[in-house]
Amino acid sequence: MKDKIKLLQGDEAVVEGAIAAGARFFAGYPITPASEIAEGLAEKLPIYGGKFIQMEDELASMACVIGASLSGLKSITATSGPGFSLKQENLGLGMMIEVPCVVVNVQRVGPSTGLPTSPSQGDVMQAKWGTHGDHPVIALAPSSVKETYELTVNAFNFAERFRTPVILLLDEIVGHMREKVVLPDEEDIEIWNRKKPEVGPENFNPYEETDGLVPPMPNYGEGYRYHTTGLFHDRTGFPRGTNEDAKNLMDRLMAKIEGNMDIISLYEEDIRDDDEIIVLAYGSTMRSAINAINQAREAGIKAGWIKLKTIWPFPVDYIKEVGRRAKALIIPELNRGQIIKEVRENVFGNAEVHGINKYDGTLIKPEEILNMIQEVK
Amino acid sequence: MKDKIKLLQGDEAVVEGAIAAGARFFAGYPITPASEIAEGLAEKLPIYGGKFIQMEDELASMACVIGASLSGLKSITATSGPGFSLKQENLGLGMMIEVPCVVVNVQRVGPSTGLPTSPSQGDVMQAKWGTHGDHPVIALAPSSVKETYELTVNAFNFAERFRTPVILLLDEIVGHMREKVVLPDEEDIEIWNRKKPEVGPENFNPYEETDGLVPPMPNYGEGYRYHTTGLFHDRTGFPRGTNEDAKNLMDRLMAKIEGNMDIISLYEEDIRDDDEIIVLAYGSTMRSAINAINQAREAGIKAGWIKLKTIWPFPVDYIKEVGRRAKALIIPELNRGQIIKEVRENVFGNAEVHGINKYDGTLIKPEEILNMIQEVK
Amino acid sequence: MSKKGKVKITHPERCKGCEICVMYCPTDILVVKKGQITITDIDNCVGCYNCELSCPDFVLEVVENNER
Amino acid sequence: MSKKGKVKITHPERCKGCEICVMYCPTDILVVKKGQITITDIDNCVGCYNCELSCPDFVLEVVENNER
């Protein structure tokens, strides 16, 4: 057990988590602060018989990862803002054709080249809206190295279970921070693999709801010889160009995510019955929030916290409920206010909603949150 | 005057509007349903001594347009969803380094290749959040061919006046629809050009607020020999890597847009004092909305409409005000509900907010809106 | 000559009348009529496969025992 | 030889001590001491410009009239 305690960076925890989840393919392009993920997997994957490839750019990396997943390997890519922007077109294809894979974005300060080595949570909205058209998104955001490991495993599980790309949103702090992690034993890790078809090639329709909203998926080369396209298609996988197909497919794509909120939506809370002020945070900002709440409680203030681990889909119903109970919600973010928009959209009660926003590459300090708590209390 | 009446497609109106606004450069890559803009400008630009270039892809097109604008030509590019996704990284650079240009997205149904020849308003959120990091956005959406012409001129004027890329969001219906337009006389068109520095090169700082929030901008080759970078920079244009620079620049970038809402925010309304139901729409959907409202009024229902011509920045204060007065707001959109999120975020009064959403490539028919009006009345 | 196959219009509904096969046919037995490929004189078919290999629409096949 | 210039350390603060100029100097008069370039014997400088052209950090210049 002793050698399972490690001092790891968040980026390294992605590597460990990916290997543990069964990832056997990485394609990517270097970029600060995500390069360590590529470097770690370049070293580790061949040990497990997996493959690493450095592609010519991020567009190709995203494409390559989708291809590898279609061949049957659990696949992952990692990047930061500029590369995440470049991956958007193919990410949309991945969502449309329902290919499991994990896309890591270790966020730095944007827009553009911005501050390449400083932390940010500025790509939260991009994770949801970055590619054109409506589309289903799952995005997870860890707040510690340990959570990075865990959510990496979750990301692969969600990807495989719901047949969709899953975005893992780190921020530079979590990505580069070294912290103690106790890696679980292999047996203790729950692993999901994509559902394989139960019928033979003759009776197979690649986009048919045979059992739930997620169609089974054979690997290339297993004799199913099926077609896949980024055009709207029917259950046979072929495009007919009809409006019904578009609606049916889009509805199913959204339903398979939104209809599984109970599985996908991960959050934690520490809210006592009489807490009036709730700090809702995610990612590294959560650390300051907890520190601040602890201080506030010591000062006798009725405050609690919510930690979002799943950012998208946003837990609408839960937040509505919280909004009805709370007096004030405080949302600290390393951006100009992104998740707070979702909160505002869904909080109708009396709760005031306050943001604390930093977008200059510095962190939100516990005392800044504490000050706000004291202000609104 | 007679020959100024024309039957034009929306895409053609972009061409006419661009030429009238003084555009002298186009770089692009063909894509349905935006190719007609490229084709029209390929023919027209050289007549005016302007330049057309077809680039190898959309990334290059966006880059090329920024370069041309830095050389002093008013520049434009046009694309649809997949290309818009590809332009995002360089679009972010354009916003960061404050280069005037116009980016047209004639929306088709996404995600991915989707339904390439069918209308959609699915890229509204992408227009705001598509590139990584926080960033300032102006996006306009015409609802008729005539408005397309006018808003194209506006787009260039905003771009030049506020030194920023401006997004023109058509939908396939507006882009491909042919409709009567009366083109205004040249003298009647208000044209803005970028502010040039009033000081010589010795005293020039390219990102200095000399007069308002928008720094003057010389052309390349005029002897100013200044530096520009997508890194956060100070008023000299050089990056120092400091957090203050990041905050200062970002605050100014946002303020120059948000602080000029009175100029930038274009909308129309037809709301009578006692109207209780308000339909808020934009783009081609507006046409159905007006038709429906007219029918509703004939039926004695107290209903009015708001037409957003500027979608981003969203007119927060105005909508808050409307939300206080109205009983219900109805938001028809050719997507799964995008602008409605902004409305929900900002309407706190008693007003119910209802969406009508189509995302299958068909239009929202007037009767569908009328039905909703009758339901909520 | 009996061993050699002869052309058969296996999928007439697919013919788009492009006349490519007509150009290739060494014995000029293929003719497009009202936008449809037709065979004028099957006996002259030499079974060269030109039409089968060139038709973009998979309309024609050279059939060995010519079971038309 | 008076017409020829001689090396001058015009920007000592920029020197990063990489020793590239040292390698190029044909008369071995350049030496890096404590991470800083120094000239040991200026009289031996032949004004070849090797150091000026090769220094990545714009530390050295060959000055025509050697006005040090």
Added chain:
Amino acid sequence: MGYKIDEYLRQDKLPHIWCPGCGHGTIMGNLIRGIDKAKIDPDKTVVVSGIGCSGRASGYMNFDTLHTTHGRAIAFATGIKLANPELNVIVITGDGDGTAIGGNHLIHGARRNIDLTVVLMNNHIYGMTSGQFSPMTPTGDNATTAPYGNIDQNFDLADLTKASGASFIARGTAYNTRQLIEIFAEGLLHTGFSFIEAISQCPVNYGRRNGLSSAVDMLKCQRDSSVNIRKWDSLSKEEKKGKFPTGVLYKEDKREYTEMYQEIIDSVQEEAK
């Protein structure tokens, strides 16, 4: 000569969407015949295509088929192949898809010499989007975005892929169907990056605008301007003018990417033991 194409064709998807006389159908047909000739296992064969008229080919071919985004097919194919090197991976692309937006993936695929067979249907125009010029539209020709004649110069794709590192390079035409089949079969059996340019005709969006209104005329033009590589070298410079060589233009034995990667795995795993 009788190729069994039925197994390889999704007959129920025909007629295809290509225009009357479009060369893409002929090329796809003969690619299928090349597959039959090469006797590769259809269950282990994947066809990946980009966006364009050419890109629609994948939908008609009865294998595992993937219709991707514009220009990126080679990158998808690289993932498919590296993840499972057992698969025969065929890429179908167009001159716009493969040389404009997809140019980078073409040269990098070639550089890696990864074992893909890339078929580039070159009809010298953007067909699907109705006739804008591509990097392969001859200089001076007309296109919707070149109303005054195209000033862009073209790639020589054999030169470009050779310089990039491809180990098998060939060119054929829709006209010369038998040669096409041979080339495809040989390219499919070659281990390494095989690049095959197949000259196609787009009567609707290229021919019409450039004085060649029928497919038949365009095919004749292919016939008259192509020269078998076996004869090519004996031509004088004058004779070569306006003509291009066809056949297998280059072939080399060279380390293949997925094989080299497998060696890394083997040696790393050996060491770990």
Added chain:
Amino acid sequence: MGYKIDEYLRQDKLPHIWCPGCGHGTIMGNLIRGIDKAKIDPDKTVVVSGIGCSGRASGYMNFDTLHTTHGRAIAFATGIKLANPELNVIVITGDGDGTAIGGNHLIHGARRNIDLTVVLMNNHIYGMTSGQFSPMTPTGDNATTAPYGNIDQNFDLADLTKASGASFIARGTAYNTRQLIEIFAEGLLHTGFSFIEAISQCPVNYGRRNGLSSAVDMLKCQRDSSVNIRKWDSLSKEEKKGKFPTGVLYKEDKREYTEMYQEIIDSVQEEAK
């Protein structure tokens, strides 16, 4: 020999951020000397760079300078030049910036033969991001993403740009400073797409990992492996092994893009009269 570099250098921005011994400084210095030698108007000169250590060069050069996104500098430069053909437009890029993510723009810039001078600082590695391999990292070498030795093959950039259509192609090394200046001056004066590969050294992220820990050693290696093109052809195949030619490798008089476009404008406007 005394080059006036003061006017061309933003002295107040020095010392630059490059590591001790980095070849980028030497190459930039000699590019500046080449500019001085070519006597182009500094007020009409624009330097465009991508992202990477190489990309930082633009910030130190006293012209209109633009530091863009990773890999796209040539595309930005194309807009700058076409919009105002009077300008001398210089692109500075790296081997990652210019041949990996930016490979497509490189070949298309060359294909158009647009009048840019592209300087590619080739240090065989991604310097800025700390040592991942690039398409120019020699096969077998180590990099942070090639812990078991790089299996990727390299481009020959002279071949690649030639095949793409560049009309001036040269190669120099940080070692041979005088030759560099000549090449830069000649490339700047050439009308058309000028591609200049300048071999640089990155002791920190390439040398250290590959047995060459000092800049001096790396420069010696450049010296020993480069051969002037004037001598190159007389070498035997054996002698060429592990060596590369330097100097102006190719030069051709060829229609330039912005000139051709101006002809369109002139003729269209003539007709309109």
Added chain:
Amino acid sequence: MDRFEIRLSGAGGQGMILAGIIIAEACLYEEGLNVTQTQSYGPESRGGASRAEVVLSREVIDFPKVIKPDILVALTQKAYNKYYNDVKDEGIIIVDNSIELSNIKVKTYQMPIFEKAIEEVEMKLSANILVLGIIDSLINQVKSSSLKKAIKKRVPERTIAVNMKAFAVGKKLAEGGKIDE
């Protein structure tokens, strides 16, 4: 004139969109009406479904697409099946006589459009202009001369004569066209 709606439907390559544009231009430039012309089509240049719509009005046109057509032209069975039910009670349908009619509720003109185009005009592709001739003789929203002018502006110069012939053939056909009611 109140809102008047025309839908032209067929397959890609049959020129329905061009026909729509010609009607629109005739109404706008020659008759001074407000018009909106829209279309819908697949990605195929040829063969897929294709639909052009024109709305005419003296008033400003809000909803730009056809709601219930006054005229439906259907050149393929697919198009007919899809749209015949939408037509206004007092509207009319024009179809090629290769088409099987079903459940006829509105005036339906079934005519040998392609046959005449091939035989009398000797150009199958002129069917769209022939259809304009038919429309011209059946409705009075737009003058013959206006339509003819608009046709001449839109078709390639060397095909003007043959297209004028097609128009005339259409007119003649309509005058003798059989009506299923």
Added chain:
Amino acid sequence: MDRFEIRLSGAGGQGMILAGIIIAEACLYEEGLNVTQTQSYGPESRGGASRAEVVLSREVIDFPKVIKPDILVALTQKAYNKYYNDVKDEGIIIVDNSIELSNIKVKTYQMPIFEKAIEEVEMKLSANILVLGIIDSLINQVKSSSLKKAIKKRVPERTIAVNMKAFAVGKKLAEGGKIDE
């Protein structure tokens, strides 16, 4: 042990981040403490500002960065100027003696770090390990043996000896270091 915070600051290339990692590993693997180690640096590999931080605690660490350091190491003037004011009242500052001190409010150890690294260790780049020696002798949160073990794990094998020397030189230096209060 309650939260204990260390900030190591200097320029890129001086190895401050490695020193931070070594402290963190020593505390985690050898002392069983909770640790978080963070850093901030510019894009430059060499020369720009660089900062490493380590937080140690027996409790779970929430905020992972230094709030008020117990120890500040500053190897450049810039770093010193930026950070000296943040140090806890009862904290200490360790600086190279090339640095000009200002407004001394907390215990400040000024030592010839680079001089010793060059002269006694004959490797300027060993200053970071030398600093670890200094820290070791000034605080008791972590044992010498733990630090040494951690150093050996992290430095290249062939440099272990020289780094052990640097560590020893640092310890010695600290024992005789002059204190400005």
